[in-house]
Amino acid sequence: MIQEIYNELYSSFGPQHWWPVTAEGKLHPEYSGGPKNNLIDIKKIIKIKNEKLAKIIKSSGYHNQKAKKLKNFCMFLSENYGGKLNSLFKKDINELRSELVSVNGIGPETADSIILYAAKKPIFVIDAYTKRIINRIGYKESKYEEIQKLFMQSLPNSEKLFNECHALLVELGKNICKKSPLCSKCPISAHCSYYKTIYTPKREV
DNA sequence: TACCAGGTCCTCG
C-alpha cells in the first residue's frame, strides 16, 4: 500500500531532487548565505552574537529561537566531536539519533533530517504533511515514531528512496492534501479513506 | 485578507 502510494506519487510528480541542493562539494551562490557572512564554519557560528546571527537568518522565521538552537547544535558538535560532522556520522544510527534529540532545539524531525540528508543514512523523516496525509488515507498511527515505523517497514531500506518519498509527500501535502484538501487533483485518492467518505455518501439500509 | 509553513519547547491538566 505505502509502496504503491510512493509509486503513484513518483509517476505524477517526478523526481523532486531535494538533496543535494547543490553540486557536490559546492555552495549554492544564493542559498549559502553568500560570501558576506562566511559562516559555513562551526567555530564562527559559535562566536557570532545571537542578535547578529538572528538578523542573518531572519527571513526563515522564528529567527531568535533558531539562532540559539543553531548555536546549541554547534556547541554540541564542538564539545563532543571536535566540531567535525564526520566523526558524528560514524556513530551507530540509533545512538546518533538519541544524541541529536538530546540537544535543545533538535526534535525528532530535525534529528532525522540531519541523519537522512546530511549523513545520508536511511531513516524516514515525518513531518506535519506526512501525518495529515497518512491519517486521511486511513492509518490510525498518530505518534511520530509509529508513523515512521509504518514507512520504514513498508519500503526498501534505501536512503535515496526515503529522501525522494519524503519530498513527494511534502509536494502532495503542500499543494493538494492541504488543510482544506483538493481531492480532485490528488493522484492517490483511490487509496484514501477520507476521499471515500467525502465522495461516496452513505445510503440508507 | 487570513491561514499556514520542510518544528520545538514549555506549561498545564
Added chain:
DNA sequence: CGAGGACATGGT
C-alpha cells in the same frame, strides 16, 4: 502523556 501556546517572517 496530550493539548495548547509562543516563537515571527514570508508565501499564496
